[in-house]
Amino acid sequence: MVKIDYRDPRPIYEQVVDGIEDLALRGALPADTQIPSVRQLAMELSINPNTIQRAYAELERRGVIYAAKGRGNFISDDIASLRARRLDEIGAEIGALAGRARTLGATEEQLRGWLGTKGEDRE
Amino acid sequence: MVKIDYRDPRPIYEQVVDGIEDLALRGALPADTQIPSVRQLAMELSINPNTIQRAYAELERRGVIYAAKGRGNFISDDIASLRARRLDEIGAEIGALAGRARTLGATEEQLRGWLGTKGEDRE
DNA sequence: TTATGTGTATTATATGTCTTAATACACTTG
DNA sequence: CAAGTGTATTAAGACATATAATACACATAA
Numbered sequence: 001m002v003k004i005d006y007r008d009p010r011p012i013y014e015q016v017v018d019g020i021e022d023l024a025l026r027g028a029l030p031a032d033t034q035i036p037s038v039r040q041l042a043m044e045l046s047i048n049p050n051t052i053q054r055a056y057a058e059l060e061r062r063g064v065i066y067a068a069k070g071r072g073n074f075i076s077d078d079i080a081s082l083r084a085r086r087l088d089e090i091g092a093e094i095g096a097l098a099g100r101a102r103t104l105g106a107t108e109e110q111l112r113g114w115l116g117t118k119g120e121d122r123e
Numbered sequence: 124m125v126k127i128d129y130r131d132p133r134p135i136y137e138q139v140v141d142g143i144e145d146l147a148l149r150g151a152l153p154a155d156t157q158i159p160s161v162r163q164l165a166m167e168l169s170i171n172p173n174t175i176q177r178a179y180a181e182l183e184r185r186g187v188i189y190a191a192k193g194r195g196n197f198i199s200d201d202i203a204s205l206r207a208r209r210l211d212e213i214g215a216e217i218g219a220l221a222g223r224a225r226t227l228g229a230t231e232e233q234l235r236g237w238l239g240t241k242g243e244d245r246e
Numbered sequence: 247t248t249a250t251g252t253g254t255a256t257t258a259t260a261t262g263t264c265t266t267a268a269t270a271c272a273c274t275t276g
Numbered sequence: 277c278a279a280g281t282g283t284a285t286t287a288a289g290a291c292a293t294a295t296a297a298t299a300c301a302c303a304t305a306a
Contacts, residue, residue: 011292011293011294012293012294013293013294025227026226026227037251037252037253038252038253038254039251039252040251047294047295048294048295048296049295049296050294050295050296051293051294051295053253053254053255054293054294056253057254067252067253067254068252068253068302068303069252069253069254069301069302069303070251070252070253070301070302070303070304071251071252071253071302071303071304072251072252072253072303073252073253083227083228086227087224087227087228087229087233090220090223090224090227090229090237091224091229091233091236091237092237093220094217094220094221094224094234094237094238095237095238095239097213097216097217097220098217098237098238098239098240099239099240100213101210101213101214101217102240103149104148104149104206104209104210104213105206105210106210106213106214110210110214111217111238112235112238113214114213114214114215114217114218114221115217115218115221115234115235115238116218116221116222117221117222117225134263134264134265135264135265136264136265160280160281160282161281161282161283162280162281163280170265170266171265171266171267172266172267173265173266173267174264174265174266176282176283176284177264177265179282180283190281190282190283191273191274191281191282192272192273192274192281192282192283193272193273193274193275193280193281193282194273194274194275194280194281194282195274195280195281195282196281196282
């Protein structure tokens, strides 16, 4: 479901949040799919249930999952809008990095090259 | 010289490091320019000298400044290579974000648009 | 109804990072 | 020699993270 990297300086709960959000936004977990229970995932990852509880609370706050007391946690409907929002954020990050790169003297060719994979026009 | 933003979740010493590195890489502080002493900058920013000490140690580790005991701290020569390295890092970040954006369904047009300012070809 | 598995909330403890505080010492310069 | 530098050390507090141990309400299947 998710993997924890203990060399990653980010807190565990954040890695869990990002991991599940990633699966949801990519469509790997369709809407209304049930995800592991708090205790299940804690067992699987060998971490404390409270840590998963915190991660799930954050995922619910973000609208990635919804909780049904006594039944479990499920992937939210309307992942599309979450995906769009996330793309906006990524776009803003890329824009900021591009501006910073230009400040340091990067050329437009470099910038386009960093985007990779398409429109490369190699000589 | 540098400004601290207390709403910024990053530690103070890190903000100082990034601020001075930025000034150096942009060329705002030429090579061999003396920067404020540990105690001076601490006074100016109303923070503890130990925090500046830590920031300067990190800047020296990165090669942005060099220290001369009893005299002060100075901007390093060969800022050019540091700038190049930083641009490589930014390029890698942009590449990663671009890949992630494609995974979420971003179009090449979107990606180019996010780079901003040039080659927009607006209709 | 009961048992089991859910989500949820609470309190306590331990650990690590960040920051401040207070010194101390070696070095450079006027 | 005095003042200003870098540098190192020890202590304390605030805060975030994670674990531990419960407790309780709800849903579902036996």
